[in-house]
Amino acid sequence: MLQFHLVFCMQKFNPNVPTGPLEGRWEKHKFDLALIAPQNRKKYNIIVIGTGLAGASLCATLGEAGYNVQSFCYNDSPRRAHSIAAQGGVNASKNYQNDGDSTWRLFYDTIKGGDFRARESNIYRLAQLSCNIIDQAVSQGVPFAREYSGYLANRSFGGTQVSRTFYARGQTGQQLLLGAYSSMSKEIASGKVKHTSRSEMLEIIIIDGKARGVVVRNLITGEISSHVADCVVMCTGGYSNAYFLSTNAKGCNTSATWRAHKNGAYFANPSFTQIHPTCVPPTGDSQSKLTLMSESLRNDGRIWAPKNIEDCDKNPNEISEENRDYFLERMYPAFANLVPRDIASRALKGICDEGRGVGSIINNQRLGVYLDFSSVIEKMGIDKVKEKYGNLFDMYKSITGENPYEVPMKIYPAPHYTMGGLWVDYNLMTTIDGLFACGEANFSDHGANRLGASALMQGLADGYFIAPQTVANYLARGTFEKISNDHPEVVASIDAVKSRIDKLMNAPKPEHSPDYFHRKVGGILWAACGMARDKKALEEAVKSIEKLKFDFWQSIKVTGSDADFNQTLEKAGRVADFIELGHLMCVDALDREESCGAHARLEYLAESGDAMRDDENYGYVAAWEFNENGPKLHKEELNYEFIKPTYRDYK
Amino acid sequence: MNFTLHIWRQKNTSSDGSFVTYHVENIDSDTSFLEMLDHLNEKLIDKGKDCVVFDYDCREGICGTCSLVINGHPHGEKKATTTCQLYMRDYANQRELWIEPWRAQSFPIMKDLAVKREAFDRIIQSGGFISVSVGSAPEANSQLINKDDADCAFDSATCIGCGACVAVCPNASASLFVAAKINHFEQLPQGKIESKKRAERMINQMEEEGFGSCSNHRHCETVCPKEISVSNIATMNNLLLA
Known part of the structure; x- marks a missing residue:
């Protein structure tokens, strides 16, 4: 019995990564996945929790395919999920700029950016699907930035030396989410998706080892209800709010993923949390959240701190050029202000720990450095800067009361994204049969650090292209007895x-x-x-x-x-x-x-x-x-077959 | 800073509501408006009382969850701002604040300051999308789009669906919300194909939900946190006439 149990667990903890050449793995795997014929899809019921990029795109895709989808979100509308706040952009290896980009390079940048703590196969698939995301979004009417020629525009982001980020001013997440939400709305209208807002998932129902439903609380009436289905997909985002102050929306929480964990789903790399370098610094005790200033600002803005501690309380415009330390440019000349987030954040913290921070004093320390646009405004002209970053500058002004066109912005790192999450295999299934996790809720693609503009990419790749295939495979290969609401496990x-x-x-x-x-x-x-x-x-x-x-x-x-x-x-x-x-x-x-x-x-x-x-x-x-007696560690060894992990050098 | 707050309290949709007066003290000027309400709620918990319910989520002006009519102005008096982006320094010269929910028949009050805006979702479901299926999209650069058109589409697409336009309108019309979505797609070749049908369906749904019609008061564009212009409504009307 014990032996059987061990084998059972090991099978569940199998990453199920396909073999063969990296480039063909997803294609081969897709071919090996079982399908469900169009006329049979209406017999299957799928529950989706959360309606951010991953959830909304998944609901839309499953609905179009013909499955019965039930979705829930805690917000008052699916359109308000926190994906909406993503500012900077979404990566895709289109190589429109002819700067040497390729699927391989996006894959390599992402795996290196994550400091070689993620699976090769998953990331390669993500890089392959990146271009489809852009095509899909454009066809939905997402108004990406364009050149005067009418072609799509790109910009650069941290941790890369190519320009592959597609963006819609500083509101890329909003536009992509509204695209996914509009497709999901189309399926709500068609009757294939039944959505309920202001509902919070509080428990997962497991019957015979399979995820078969959820318990939700109606946030308006307090009513507790059960909902059963053939499988459950969690698209419930990350847990940066564990830190209380973070850039996440106030409602973002870990409850769905934590319920899953307590019911048997392994939680992977929980300590891998991203502290984003460019956020508006905290000011006092009443603060309820921190606000991110898009990483895209590091494209043009220059980060500096005073060289001398005695200059720290001076008006920054009065500190002469030779008394400024452009520390990222000094420490990392190759990537300069565009080093990955973890590296930038640590450097910033180091400067403030040395006592060279600027701004409000909290716990005897000034927490902030300057992000300066004065030379860019001089070079590009104020109108061009306004067009590119206008909404971000306005936001900064409304939060701080300072005008960033005249005085350099102050920034300090803040918790922003969690690479850790529910452990999933190549099919995005957790260690609980029939429980899938997509988007930030899973741990899969970003290793120990996520590069900018790749969260939107992952959420949409999971929801539009990966989970619809792997969920169908799971359903096709299983049998699902009907569960009634008075089943003892439901009760x-x-x-x-x-x-x-x-x-x-x-x-x-x-x-x-x-x-x-x-x-x-x-x-x-x-x-x-x-x-x-x-x-x-x-x-x-x-x-x-x-x-x-x-x-x-x-x-x-x-x-x-x-x-x-x-x-x-x-x-x-x-x-x-x-x-x-x-x-x-x-x-x-x-x-x-x-x-x-x-x-x-x-x-x-x-x-x-x-x-x-x-x-x-x-x-x-x-x-x-x-x-109950303390967490138990299982190790998934990462084998690098195609690349050689190196020292991550951005100098 | 100290403030006297008159806050609308209402148990649920079917009960009557009324203003209840509270006092908050020692509020810092860098405190946001919603943090000031957090502070009040912490005090209410201390006293064992039920907290004031108000909607919020991102607190950075993009999710569209927060609402509140402050001294008669949806999202407060400050231009191009959501309630969550108001700071108490903006109220340095005021001592008394009247805080109410959005008021419109189609946005029933759930409790205190929170309203139900699902009517907006149903309007989008009636036609606020391009009927493309996942997987069938052509190469993104195969269709060129004039930059000015793309920018114009973007300006309409920035609507956050907060409902301030409805709250301020004497007719409780959702015309600006509907027109912004219609115009977003109308500016783009991939969206234009369905424009007329989309406009008809969305406007029908708007009427079915009980929203009024536009009679050119133009208050909506003054309170819109994303500064969406009433010219969108003109485009929508032209489409219907075409």
């Missing part, structure tokens, strides 16, 4: 949700609000599991989070009723999950005794501050299994 899942809500509503000594606990866990993670990590701090963080979890369930205070529109209750449930996930993030960061990408362990950094990988001992994906 048990509903009861679990209700009893958890009861606990949140009725803590023994209610004293503190959800935000109080959220700020606490966020503070611990930012200090110990943020841009710089070390053993001692992480060990302390693990202990503090364990204590915080205990305190939370003792003294969480939720006012109002659970049978009502209750945002305090929503927050409390999400914070409870962030606390548990935060614990796993620290455990994962402790396990990985190397530095790679965004994971900077101070004990394993080169003197230059660069990450020092240990491929021999840590060349694996850390996939964590939930266990």
